[in-house]
Amino acid sequence: MEYPPFQIWNPVKVVYGVGRIDTLKELGYKKPLVICDPIVTKLGLIEKIKSFFNEMYIFSEIEPNPSCELIDKIVTSYRNQNVDSVIGIGGGSSLDTAKAVSGLLENEGSIVDYLVGGKKFNVRKPLVLIPTTAGTGSEVTNVGVYTYRGLKKPMTSDMFWADMAIVDPELTYSMPVRVTASTGLDAFTHAIEGFWAKSSQPYTEGLALTSLKMIFENLKNSINGDKVARNNMALAATIAGIAFSQTRTTAAHAISFPLTSFYGIEHGIAVALTLPQLVLWTYPHIKSKMDGLLRYLDIDNVETLAEMIEKLMIIANIPTRLRDYGVKEEDIEKIAKISMEANIIKLTPGDITYDDVVGILRKIF
Numbered sequence: 280m281e282y283p284p285f286q287i288w289n290p291v292k293v294v295y296g297v298g299r300i301d302t303l304k305e306l307g308y309k310k311p312l313v314i315c316d317p318i319v320t321k322l323g324l325i326e327k328i329k330s331f332f333n334e335m336y337i338f339s340e341i342e343p344n345p346s347c348e349l350i351d352k353i354v355t356s357y358r359n360q361n362v363d364s365v366i367g368i369g370g371g372s373s374l375d376t377a378k379a380v381s382g383l384l385e386n387e388g389s390i391v392d393y394l395v396g397g398k399k400f401n402v403r404k405p406l407v408l409i410p411t412t413a414g415t416g417s418e419v420t421n422v423g424v425y426t427y428r429g430l431k432k433p434m435t436s437d438m439f440w441a442d443m444a445i446v447d448p449e450l451t452y453s454m455p456v457r458v459t460a461s462t463g464l465d466a467f468t469h470a471i472e473g474f475w476a477k478s479s480q481p482y483t484e485g486l487a488l489t490s491l492k493m494i495f496e497n498l499k500n501s502i503n504g505d506k507v508a509r510n511n512m513a514l515a516a517t518i519a520g521i522a523f524s525q526t527r528t529t530a531a532h533a534i535s536f537p538l539t540s541f542y543g544i545e546h547g548i549a550v551a552l553t554l555p556q557l558v559l560w561t562y563p564h565i566k567s568k569m570d571g572l573l574r575y576l577d578i579d580n581v582e583t584l585a586e587m588i589e590k591l592m593i594i595a596n597i598p599t600r601l602r603d604y605g606v607k608e609e610d611i612e613k614i615a616k617i618s619m620e621a622n623i624i625k626l627t628p629g630d631i632t633y634d635d636v637v638g639i640l641r642k643i644f
């Protein structure tokens with residue numbers, strides 16, 4: 280096979296290792312704004328970070344799937360406080376919020392102007408992202424996802440590449456079982472979508488395969504609380520993030536947006552629900568490429584791969600059927616319609632159609 284022309288661009292400095300949160304001390308920030316969720320403040324982590332700075336602000340009311348209103352509220356509160364940097368700590372919602380806030384603190388207007396209005400960020404505050412889950416990869420991507428009028432919408436910006444991602448696995452040790460499982464499944468989905476996306480290229484394929492192997496080898500033990508497995512999952516999630524930062528994601532993420540927006544299904548579960556069927560659906564379109572993946576992972580055939588993904592959900596007691604989450608059969612067409620509106624669905628190998636998505640959703644109903 281021959282690859283079409285491509286480029287690589289990921290300017291985020293990644294610092295990995297247990298205890299590397301201390302790197303924050305060395306950055307010379309005088310008055311950062313720390314953005315996190317209420318759980319982070321309970322971990323005692325904030326006390327540690329406070330000791331690194333003479334002055335800092337903390338906004339700790341981040342909720343899953345941050346709304347445009349919340350982001351505008353934060354920016355209004357801190358616009359005149361001479362904040363010199365933004366530090367996002369937490370899951371994807373905190374990190375995505377930090378990206379938007381770092382841009383808006385240096386630019387006019389509301390996040391809505393940039394998310395749907397076509398405005399572009401040209402500058403931002405210095406930005407450091409520190410994940411406390413092993414999954415979203417947001418720390419190394421230029422994507423932010425924000426809820427606008429009740430629906431999750433992704434946006435990309437060159438200003439969303441952070442100056443630094445600190446991947447300190449110790450921060451993931453207190454993750455509860457369900458969060459470990461759902462964010463791990465998100466990482467798995469990033470890796471597989473970064474591998475098969477039409478926009479994939481040799482660099483992302485290598486990153487995705489490395490990440491997939493690490494996730495298969497470590498997710499189960501990580502769910503059980505094993506520290507080495509959690510270290511490996513933190514690393515694997517970041518590697519998968521770098522892969523999909525170049526390719527973007529595909530149908531599993533496109534279909535997840537209405538599933539999360541309408542039924543509140545956690546992101547990692549929403550992407551993983553369709554993945555076994557999507558693996559089977561895409562296989563005939565990229566057979567030799569997927570055979571390479573199966574060989575690398577030492578898996579006999581694609582049906583076994585689909586079963587293994589489903590098993591990853593089952594071991595964490597995560598239901599695998601849409602009806603378990605309150606989805607009604609008559610909603611399937613609406614979910615499929617909205618999934619098709621996400622641009623990333625066009626990156627799915629095999630030109631997936633509305634009817635295909637309806638078929639996949641019916642199979643997992």
Ligand SMILES: [Fe+2]
Binds near residue numbers: 469532546550
């Ligand atoms: Fe994701």
